[in-house]
Amino acid sequence: MRLDSAVRAHGDLKLIAYMMAGHPNRKRSLEVGKKLAASGIAALEIGIPHSDPLADGPVIQKAGQVALDHGMTVGASLELAAAVAREGTPVVLMTYINPILAHDPRRFAAEAAQAGVAGVIVPDMPVEESEPVASWLRAAALDTIYMVAPTTTPARMASICERSTGFVYCVTLTGITGARKELPPGLDELFKGVRKHTELPIAAGFGISRPEHMKALRGAADAAVVGSAVVAEIDAGKDPTRLVKDLLKACR
């Protein structure tokens, strides 16, 4: 299924889960990835670990460090993505610009497409500086998802929405990833602002972790991205699909 159809709400809220490739180790992350893909989520974000994850809070930072300490690479992350993508749920890669540059963006795009990946999110690649990397992703028919934050100016929002494909990622707060108790105020305004510029579905992310968050987002956003809360479960050696099930209940 195309990414935009997969994450578009139809009276419900779609759920996108995040996991880190190679966390807590390669074997286990492959098992977890397959399980998550089959758990009823609309799409799975797979993080490729980076030594300097500027947009991430402590939970995902630690997961990335653990993965790197176990020797996880960009190549092995792409292999993992390929194995998980075969389960049929769209896979979105999330990483930082430097691993892509070091891997060679053209090769990265080709290999990601070969792996059956649907799209790519690069939080430290602003839309203004996205070429030529974005061209290679486009040429490989990969969706490129850009992020809108509460601080994004209207002019930038227009250009982000224009260049995004698949969906638009709405960062719900000013800050970094990590579970928060409550959703920040003013989210509806943010979503309305984005909808003025695009027909694409909107996924809300950062700080989202609880069933009550799902309820609050249903009817406002198309999808919710839950990252740190899922990663924390994996880190604790638990089965993250239990959390996913609880969240999915609140999505309907």
Add this chain to the structure above:
Amino acid sequence: MGALQELEDVWHEAKADAQFQLELAGHRHAFVGRPTPLYAATRLGEHFGGAHIHLKREDLCHTGAHKLNNAVGQALLAMRMSKKRVIAETGAGQHGVAVATVAARFGLECAVYMGTEDMRRQSMNVRRMRLLGAEVREVTSGSKTLKDATSEAIRDWVTNVGTTHYIIGSVVGPHPYPELVRDLQRVIGDEAREQYLFADGKLPDAVVACVGGGSNAIGMFTAFLDDKDVLLVGVEAAGAGIKSGKHAASLVAGRPGVLHGAFSYLLQDGDGQVLPTHSISAGLDYPGVGPEHSFLRETERVEYVAVTDKEAIAAFKLCTRLEGIMPALEPAHALHHAGVLARQFGPGGRILLCLSGRGDKDMDSVEGS
């Protein structure tokens, strides 16, 4: 991006504002202690075979290093943007102390991010910052040094961007920081060039400065970029030796990549993961370098070399004994290379060196070596 755009706009506006420039000049004079002297290091010159070595005494700036030039300017900008809180990253602690100092001077709230490894190496500066009223926040992620402190400061900034200005300490980070910090540090070279011409009647053969992120070097070099006959040399930290892999020489041994929002030379592995660095001087212990230095390397206007821990320590001791000036370990790297150049040039060779800070903070590192 919005905050970066705002900062760029405010800086360009302030730069053209005579009132702002007057205010900045006033603080530079009465608070920072500028102009700093140009000093003829005659005994060092004799030791190295008869060259003339001049030191630009940034160690005599208030708080003991060139870092205050930038901190004062950015504090004024923070107030111009009505931001009441400033944050900073620090490695050697000199930039952290400078920001804590301007925060105290202008009544701003201040938090400084510092790796635990650097807090151990530079405990005196941690105490200074706390006495100045700043909150020093420990950074335990990654290599626990400057790189990780910078990442944490950026994370704080994106979280509190409405109320907080991030005073980055070097010519690194996303645009407009490399340009802004260069503009605020170029006073070093502008003064030194004029002082040198006044003292000697002509320009030096070579200008030497140490490069971590590269702010004192850019500050020094900018005034001389058009003087084609002046050799400009940036000195990086070779740590235990380039071949050992334990170093921080991004320009000498790295390749281009993105760290902290800038595309520049970077110490990284084949997968784009940033490598751990090593240098005895916390201020040079950074895997990236200012993007303008990368440009100057590629255009070959500036030559970049690397000097080991051992060589820097020897230069530290030599300068202390011969001149009665205890340099920081960072410019001690540049001092070693000034000696190399002096021997090459022979008697009559003329070298200008940026002595970017004083060495009190490095007593433990040097005595323990």
